[in-house]
Amino acid sequence: MTVARPPVVSPSEWEAAVADLHQREEAVAAELHELEAARKRLPMVPVDPSYRFEGPDGEVTLRDLFDGRSQLVLYRFFFEEGVDGWPDAGCAGCSSWADGVPQLGLLHARDITFAMASPAPQANLQAYAERMGWTDVPWYTIRSETFTTEMGVDEWFGLNVFLRDGDDVYRTYFLQHGPMVQAIGSVWSLAALTPYGGQLEGEDVPEGWPQAPMSFWYRRHDEFDEPPPSARDA
Numbered sequence: 001m002t003v004a005r006p007p008v009v010s011p012s013e014w015e016a017a018v019a020d021l022h023q024r025e026e027a028v029a030a031e032l033h034e035l036e037a038a039r040k041r042l043p044m045v046p047v048d049p050s051y052r053f054e055g056p057d058g059e060v061t062l063r064d065l066f067d068g069r070s071q072l073v074l075y076r077f078f079f080e081e082g083v084d085g086w087p088d089a090g091c092a093g094c095s096s097w098a099d100g101v102p103q104l105g106l107l108h109a110r111d112i113t114f115a116m117a118s119p120a121p122q123a124n125l126q127a128y129a130e131r132m133g134w135t136d137v138p139w140y141t142i143r144s145e146t147f148t149t150e151m152g153v154d155e156w157f158g159l160n161v162f163l164r165d166g167d168d169v170y171r172t173y174f175l176q177h178g179p180m181v182q183a184i185g186s187v188w189s190l191a192a193l194t195p196y197g198g199q200l201e202g203e204d205v206p207e208g209w210p211q212a213p214m215s216f217w218y219r220r221h222d223e224f225d226e227p228p229p230s231a232r233d234a
Helices: 011-040 092-098 104-108 122-132 145-150 178-182 187-191
Strands: 045-047 052-055 058-061 071-076 112-118 139-142 158-165 168-175
Touching: 071 092, 104 112, 104 187, 112 187, 122 139
Parallel strands: 071 112, 112 139
Antiparallel strands: 045 168, 052 058, 052 139, 071 158, 158 168
């Protein structure tokens, strides 16, 4: 079977086709920016900060998962009995998505913790993380039976976003729409899920939202030596 390829055209035809596509891309980008602005204006709901999880060092709470930061993106990874590959491997779709998780240092610099949670025992999670090369990603076993149902992830995958204010924890966003989740992978796309977003000057944000100039953010992940705007009063 011959593999199909795009048609061959003249340079002028190619440039016209690309220019047309650029216009459509700009329109999509504008709509995405509007979505991000609307996400920052969502209300939030208090949640129990004492939901229990298990990590490599023992039992922890939802509040502990923030690891001292104010924002948490928690990915419910489908890894439990009944999943294809059990007990040695998690969901292939979740695994493919987790392979695209960005450099965590860049998220930490934005006052964001990213972590994963599954029902599988820690031994299974750690063994699979070793196999897949995810040893830098915190991965917790869900211990509170009500967490998955109350957070909308009693089955399949899901992204829950939380904000910590002192000892109080709030749920700010939830995403389970497959095509939207598939588009997430860069540090900017994950930051866009959080209430404070990219914290970049010029973003459409509510009054009082923390922001910093572009020069603050364009650094190597190991060169952030000062707290991000959202953590300066912490």
